[in-house]
Amino acid sequence: MMPYLLSLIVFLPVPAILLLLLIPQAKRSWYKYVTAVTTFFQMVFSVILYLQFEGVAGAAEGAVTHLQLLEVADWINLKLGSWGNLSIEYFLGVDGLNIAMILLSGIILFIGAISSFRIDKNHRAYHSLYLLLSTTIFGCFLSLDLFLFFIFFEFMLLPMYFLIGIWGGPRREYASIKFFIYTLFGSVFILLVIIGLYFSVIDPVKTAVNIGLSDAQEKVTADMVLEVQQRLGVGELDDVYLVHTFNLTYMTDVNNYLPGSVFHYAAGWTLFGVDARLIAFLALFIGFAIKLPVVPFHTWLPDAHVEAPTPVSVILAGVLLKIGGYGLMRIAYPVFPEGGVYFSYLIGLLGVVSIIYGAFNALAMKDLKKMIAYSSVSHMGFVLLGLASLTVEGVNGSIYQMFSHGLLSGLLFLIAGVLYDRTHDRIIENYRGLASKMPVYVTVTTVAFFASFGLPGFSGFIAEMLVLLGAFNATSINELLPRWMAIAATIGILLGAVYFLWTLQKMFFGRFWVKPGVEWEEGLMDLTAREKSMMLPLAILAITFGLFPSLLLDKIAFDMSSYVEAIINSGKANLALLLKNG
């Protein structure tokens, strides 16, 4: 096993950025190769990581997931006098939750880098920002320290803001600031919870060293941790010795919460009559729902997508949206499991609303890219629905949907980009019968469209079927979701078939015709080799993961079942306590 593989994946772009700064402007055609090579290696390393990842790891009792390849180092240690200490760690690791996301990011970022070959202004700045974005995306998926996660999460906004704002379409300025403000608005909710959490959670290992149970962190045993937790619980520990932490694995254990602190399950802090822990879950939910996006927080997405240049659209839909879903899975659910149980109906409802509302909007869109953007909203609704069901099938389906949608939406935006490159027009009704001019293009498009609305044999089918199974079974397994939600969601699939097939039929089949009075006909040539090299692998992957779901499920299913079990059990237990206190 390669040591520091995770750090290598995250920080590989940093030396590449320095390299970009050294290459003179005169050689600006080299910049794109630096980006391509860097992201290629990131992809190779993430594939290696994926292969090394063990689907079934040693079962630790009570753990939410089984983390592998951990990299832990102290980053910031603050001594804040009588208040105690604050520890921020550089803490990376993989488990069933993020392994699929790493693989997806590796693939999509490389495809995006190839798609970036067509960028025609400010090359150095574009490629530096692109590589920076790559670092923050991997960092976000791999960090297990909430603070580190937040830093990457926030830092991601900046490259995105400029990538949309400088290289985007005509209304790029509006779209980029809207994207920035929306996401920042969401992230202040997350920050609020983060501050509350570090006031509430302590690191039992470092605290054990501080009170003299052990002289080094490595020598702290499980018994010592128990002793610290027990003494913490009865309020015996002096504040000076406490080490407050952002470590997510400590946040999932109720024994590490400081008695009387806001997020202690028995402290009874309320706001408007609702328990602080439930409020915190909601705040995290809003923060990540904006990113996902969930109706009604989705309005930034169509603008950002339409204005963003093709590679940025690909990354936005393919990877960035997944951070919303991943954040819910990684932070909101494990840290506040009772919120997931308590609000399951609401979350499921929002999922269904997103599915149907997104689909209806996609049906009405005249712009191909906008239609794809709304189809993303609809597809992300499935992620939410599967998660809300808190069943093994549902949560597996959520991750599968994120992975599958990552591949497919990347492909769809590339398809829109191909057309836009040739004619600078994406209005659906301006085209008819493109199949006769661009056969390969239309074949790929057909595959992408069929896969997107969930035809069996493609990855989208597996994902949506798992989610629907989970949502349907939730009624009998854990009584969290009513049956009609699953049924309503199937309407979403139906609508998906309608808008994809309709568009396919309108734009690509029939006699060739384009808007009168334009000189597009000569320009409409078929896919170039570069375009094929991006689109064919994605199409092939969509089919591969549709035919062999075990490729992914074998890696994640083990972790997902312990994840669901842990969330349901501690969620119900905590909820009973909260309701008893309230």
Added chain:
Amino acid sequence: MDNQFDILTQKLEGILADSFWLMPEVVLLAVLILVLLVDLIQPAGSGKIKAGIAILGVLVHTAMLVQAALTYTDPFFIFSGYLMVSSLGYYFQILVALTTAVALVFSVLSGTFTKGAEKGEFYLIILGELIGMQLLVMASNLLILYLSLECVSISSYLLATFGFNKKSSEGGLKYFLYGAFSSGIMLYGMSILYGITGNLNFSDSTFLASLGAANPYLVFVAILLTLSGVLFKISTFPFHTWTPDVYEGSPTPVVAFFSVAPKAAAFALFIRFIYPIFGVSIPKLDWYFDWSLILSILAIITLTIGNFAALRQTSAKRLLAYSSIAHAGFVLMAVVAFSPLGVTSVLFYLTIYFLMNFAAFYIVDIIESKIGTEEIARFNGIGLKLPFLGVILLVVMIALTGLPPTAGFYGKLFVFSAVWEAYELTGKNIFLCLFLFGLANTVISLYYYLKIPYFMFFRKYENKDFLTSVSKAHYIFLTLISIPLVFLFLKPDWLINIISNIKL
């Protein structure tokens, strides 16, 4: 006769012995006189020499303060209780001295401040103001406090007029009128405090004891009046209206200096003088004695006014003026927490604020000296033409918003943490309210902070060939003050561990 003589000798010896503690200020005085002499001998064309002497003097002064701060950590009184030496005070003094040194360097390098930087008076006044601020930080007697506050104020009024144009004079006059008014009110409040306690020494335990025993309404009025003078200096609502006009009219190096140094000194005054007095009236339960409530509301209004007014600004300096009002609101948030963590965050925030505000004003100054205006809309395309300048400006604006990867993020994080801690300890909803308003304002502020980089990067570049040359000195200066912004993001423990060792 002999006996009296002995007492006199003893007192004199005491004064002589205590003078040791004022050596750093004595150095400043000597430098001031030296600059005056140089100015007398060669009034014209010796700007660089005078600046050099002043900068060197302030640096020596700072070094002496650092030396003293490292040696003496426990607080004690000198000059029979007129002044107090403490590590908290030293931190503020070092911050104020460094700010002054950087402001002096700024004024030498500035392309817009050529006329003022030639005049010897500028250095005299700025050194005088520094002495005033240092005494203000050390003051533990109402008389000294008032005298040093006036020393700071009067120097500020004069400095504001150093642009030698109509706007500058107007700003100076407005500053003077508002300032005179608020220090009058403050003096009135102090006289009531003296009337109640019969004591000028506010660090004396009897001072607080007699306040606690007096009529609470009278004490309330006295505190409110005294507070107004402090609020004026930190430009908090309702005493903020002078800021935009003064900032717009005054020379940029002076504005950068104003936005940090006197504010830091005033916050020191807040912690040293007002905090203990609040402690006396906090136990009373009536709402109007709840200072955390009153100050929280002031902080909320200040934040909101500052941010919303900044949204509409088209001039970079006015924008930064309103932003500095909003920042005062943020520091006030930390002050309101009334806790050691609160004080820690005040110190950290002010230090970061010093760096980022100077960098912001410096870049505006460079651009103004090149294109002749500080209208943001005219900054179009500069970021693409001068990427280095643009990137530093972006970092600074991100720091002012309080986002990673800059130390501005920790500044905000600590302030919010202090408010959160206060909420957890007291359970008062006003703290939660303050917290939420602070967060909402952070989001709003992003909009206007990004306005400058937005014009610099997103708008097309016009023919501005004269922009090609920005001198190396500018870049070195900018790099030096913005590197800590990024470095302290990676390793904030370096600074915060120094601050939390300070004994309050």
